[in-house]
Amino acid sequence: MVKRGREALEPNMDIIEEALLQSDILHVDETSLRIDGKQAWVHVACTSAYTYLAPHASRGKKATDEIGILPQYKGTMMHDAFGTYPRYTEATHALCHAHHLRDLKGFIEQGHTWAKRLTTFLLSAKQVVEQHGGSLLEEEAERWERVYDHILAKAQYRLEGMTPLPKKALSFVRRLQKRKEEALRFLREAHVPFDNNQAERDLRMVKVKENISGAFRQETFAQSFCIARSIVSTLTKHEKNVWDSLCLLLTGETIDRVLSAT
Incomplete structure (x- = not known):
């Protein structure tokens, strides 16, 4: 059924893109x-209003x-610092701190005291930004930057003096220094935002599908699933009745008209 519906649903992916x-x-x-x-x-590009999922044999660039979205994009790209994404230089970039907090938890368990201070810093900064409506005045932002620099400088000094050299932790600290902006x-x-949880949420149903079915036998089935899932996710984000909306889309209506309908 998903495969048969693909022909009607697929043109709407251009509208989402x-x-x-x-x-x-x-x-x-x-x-x-x-x-x-x-x-x-499966690659995802998404916002709080739209979801685009696409399967591919490759993970990288x-x-x-x-897939075609990232080479054209010129806004701010939020990601986990995977090496592919910074190569799109037409966009600006922001790093996901949910990933950083998970890494820091591991470093804390290994006894790194600087990791606890950096965790406190990130969570406190998040709270302050939210209290100020989503952004800080320049003077306040610069004050937080100085604290960030100080924590990382002390962490680097201590890590570089350890034997054996904790390469993973040192690489983490140096990356955050290099990519401070x-x-x-x-x-x-x-x-x-503070994190990339939107993308992780939109990928979750792919993993649910994998847990239930194990795998896709053919690429065309995976493509059909990703198209249908992109449409359903987008409809859900707009609080549309999924069944009624799919009925309209399968009979030739376009998703922009469905989303704009009252």
């Missing part, structure tokens, strides 16, 4: 999925180039 390209913030991520007995990936963009720009 155009809406994503016009957004100030774009959440991007990917997750693994087995297709035809091989490791593949070959996939995102061929991306890590702290949420302080100044109200449209930039």
Whole structure:
């Protein structure tokens, strides 16, 4: 049924793509999925209003180039620092702190005291930004930046003096130093969130499907599922009745008209 519905639903993916390209913030991520007995990936580009899912044999830039959204995007791209995303230089970038907090939890368990201070810093900054309506005045943002720099500088000094050298922790600290602007963009720009949880939520049903079915036997089935799931997710985000809306879409209505209908 999903495969048969694809012909009617697929043209709406262009409408979703155009809406994503016009957004100030774009959440991007990917997750693994087995297709035809091989490791593949499902890529997501999404906002709080639209979802675009696409399967591909590749995880990296070959996939995102061929899917086609990221090469055109010129807003702010929110992600987990996976090496593919920063290569799109037409966009600005913001880093997901949910990923950082998970890494920091591991470092705390290993006894790194700086990781606890950085965790407190990030959670406190998030709270302050929310209290100020989504962004800080420049003077206040600069004060938080100085604290950030101080914590990371002390962490780097201590890590570099340890034997054996804790390479993973040191790499983490150096990355946050090098990419400070991306890590702290949420302080100044109200449209930039603290984390990339939107993308993780929109990928969740892919993992649910995998847990139930195990895999897709053919790529065309995976493509059909991703199209249907993108449409259902987008309808849900607009609080539309999914069944009634799908009936309209399957008979030739377009998703922009369905979403704008009262």
